[in-house]
Amino acid sequence: QADYARYARQVPTAFRFLVKAPAAITDAVQRAAGGEPAGANPTFLDASVAAERFVLPALEGLGAKAGPLVFQLSPLPRDWLQPPAAHALIERIGAFVAALPRALNGQTPIYAVEVRDAALLTPRFVRTLREAGARLTIGIHARMPNAARQSAALRAMDAPGDEEPWRLRGPLVVRWNLHAGYRYEDAKNRYAPFDRLLDPDIVTRGALAHLIRVALASHQPAFVIVNNKAEGCAPLSCVELARAVVEGLKTED
Secondary structure: OHHHHHHHHHHOOOOOEEOOOOOHHHEEEEEOOOOOOEEEOOOOOOHHHHHHHHHHHHHHHHHHHHHEEEOOOOOOOOHHOOOOOHHHHHHHHHHHHOOOOEOOOEOEEEEEEEEOHHHHOOOOHHHHHHHHHHHEEEEEEEOOOOOHHHHHHHHHHHHHOOOOOOOOOEEEEEEEEEEEEEEEEHHHHOOOOOOOOOOOHHHHHHHHHHHHHHHOOOOOOOOEEOOOOOOOHHHHHHHHHHHHHHHHHHHHH
C-alpha cells in the first residue's frame, strides 16, 4: 500500500494507474527460477488472496488515481482449454471476479481480465465476464488473435444484439504488449535501446484508434498502455496512436 501511495503522489490529479495483478493470483502453476512450471499454484484465482494482497492495497494506496486492475492470466495447461474443462475454467474465472470487492471508500473498482490463450476468447467467456462485472482486456500479443478479432469479442460482450453504431458498456482497457511474430526476448533484442519505431504496426494502430473513438462516442474512459516491444519505442507509439485517433475523428466529422 505504501508503494502505491508513493506512486500516486508523483503524478497529476487526473492520472490513472493501470495495475496488473501478481502472478501468485493469475498463474495456474508455480514457476522455477527459469520460468518452467514447478507445480500447481494453490492461490490461483483465489479471490480472498487477491483482495488482501492486491485489490485493497492498490485501491487504498492509489485512491482516486486507481485505474483498471488487470488480471492477466498466464498461458494455461492445454488440457484446461478443451471442453468440458474449459467451461469449468470460465465459470471459475467468473466466480473469482464476482467475489472481488465491489467498493472501497466510495470507489468502484474497474476489474479487467486478459488472457494469453486464444481458445478462451469465446462467447461464453465474454458473457461470463460481463455478468461478473469485469471488462475484457484487449491484449495485443503474439499468442493472441489480432486487434480486430479481439475487438469483435469486445463488441459481442457489449453489443450482443448487433446494434449499430455499437457502444461500449464500460471502460476500454488495452495492453499493447508485443509485436506479432516476435517472442519477448527476440523483440527485446531487436528493439533495444527502444528509441525508434522499427516495426510500425499500422493495422494494429488503426484498430486501437477505432476502439478509442468508440469509447469516446460511448462516453467511456479508454485506458491504453503500450510496451516498448510493440513497435520499438512506447512513447513514440503513443504519439502515433494519438494522431491516428485525431485523424479518425476529423474524418468522422
